[in-house]
Amino acid sequence: MNENYLSLNLATTRQQWGFAEAVDGCLRHGVTAIAPWRDQIAKIGLSEAAAIVRDNKLRVTGVCRGGMFPADTPAGRQAAIDDNLHAIDEAAALNADCLVLVVGGLPGSSKDIAGARAMVHDGIAAMLPHANASGVKLAIEPLHPMYAADRACVNTIDQALDICEDLGETVGVAIDVYHVWWDPNLAAAIARAGRMNRIFAHHICDWLVPTRDMLLDRGMMGDGVIDLKGIRAMIEAAGYNGPQEVEIFSSENWWKKDGDEVVRTCLERFSTVC
Template identity: 55%
Template structure:
């Protein structure tokens, strides 16, 4: 339990004050915040709520969407991410999760989109460093390449992070997105201290019509969490383990019940013996 964090999207129906209280009641020591929920109460109050409750803020979701093809789009993305960096710092987390973005509307230029991610990352990284925040690039499963993330593997994320100081740019290991990769073990070992966040949920079947909502509780699907956690641990990661689930049925479940389930599954499948 001492490394368990509730990623706020798992209890999407809860406001930030409700999620904070839910963590306190369940004995969960950390929370991963989402910017829309923070915006509902304001950054200053959000930081105070977590601090007064004794909760660590494991991460802020999300920055990114860096693939715009127009100058105006790139300027807007840069401004939004600069703001997100400052929000993360004020909230007391050193981890800003980046979902890099998919193809611009009408575009088939995948290589160009990836170049633009690298270009904007180079502009953002020094600013993140100034605020003590690390940009955590999250590779997403290839089925999201067109609309959400042109970075699909941990290896690609590490290639993007490589030119930057490790304290400025890292990567996210999200079980749902990377479990399938035949090169995963080698890339986790390669990542080492670049691992900025470890997020868990399970790959369950059948996938729903909206594939984004296909995540399940740990233990309900096909991912070998004992092996994955041991690989992340062997790479040197000792940080928070966030449970991040997008699933309408789970969102419709009372939040306190969801937290009890994720605690039980964490102890059974994820926590180191």
């Protein structure tokens, strides 16, 4: 059965609504799938967040985020692993489809990106037994190369899948169109992910031209240059028919609008341009 429908990543309304307000707003518009961030969960409390999810029969398409593994000391790397173990517990409590991993960039003054990627591999390997015991899938989210130094040294689906191949079937990918649309190997990489059954999440927004801020100026679907329907077709052909998760960071536009207007627009664009 094709169950493709919209999920709201709560980053999209983070300046308007907290966790409970965002759930109420989603339900007003018939949206029954969400993806919260850990700070939003912490603010309301994990037990309360879990109760809201359970009582409203919500699907949690992901918890954002784990990761940030590289550090320039063994103690720093262990602290990152410990934090990721807590993130697994949070994802398990919300019965999330996956814990999204933004893996981290170069530690300290390092210029060794291969070494940073090795730390990512080893960090995921260290958290994997607890994730498997908790029933939580781990979704590596490759980020655009502009973030390679500070946020994510894994920048393509293929790089993520190489890690997945080594670590097993419960480690997959979150495909965010904002980060991968430019990749000349995108079609082949998505097909590879499908053959491996490793597509755990599909995030959507748009790339604006011009983009005023590389982190905080994502576009609403249809306002930019990403071939959303084309990428969706690739992902569905690869076997993923789950929710498309709208994740928009927009400090000067959508974060300044009424939350209900944002959700209404997401639904309208989802039905017309995605």
